[in-house]
Amino acid sequence: MPRAPFQVQVVPFRRVGDQVEFAVLRRKDMNVWQAVAGGGEVGERPEEAAAREAREELGLDGPVPLYPLQTTASVPARFFAERDTWPRGTYVVREHSFAIDLxxxxxxxxxxxxxxxxxxYEAAHxxxxxxxxxxALGELHERLLATDLPLPVD
Known part of the structure; x- marks a missing residue:
């Protein structure tokens, strides 16, 4: 399916006793540590793309709670090979953020x-x-401390 001009990132977390841990993944092609990340596909909503990327990158078998975050960012469109297929004048790609409870x-x-x-938190940051x-990690950390996660997306 063709790539849409938006990006998603998903910050995985888990509760271990009364502590919270965050997963960071080392990306093979760039040798950097990051959250789950990927592009949306044509016809997908950001929350659908986030759930798909989490399933693909984390090998998830079933549904898990996915929480929308307020964090957004912009990525220059020039970094994407698909740019030539997007509407003329697409110079930046919006990145939507989510958290996933694992x-x-x-x-x-x-x-x-x-x-x-x-x-x-500190080591992951x-x-x-x-x-x-x-x-996004900072927002999630603050929300967890405040017990203020938004409702999960469907």
């Missing part, structure tokens, strides 16, 4: 990644390469 869920990373680490990932 408490008691087994994951199996895709071949897009070489490793996954479950870390506390330090490992992440992209500012938008760190911003």
């Amino acid at each position: 408490t008691n869920v087994e994951i199996k990373i895709s071949p897009e990644h070489t490793a996954v680490q479950w870390l506390g 330090e490992m992440l390469r992209f500012d938008s990932n760190r911003t």
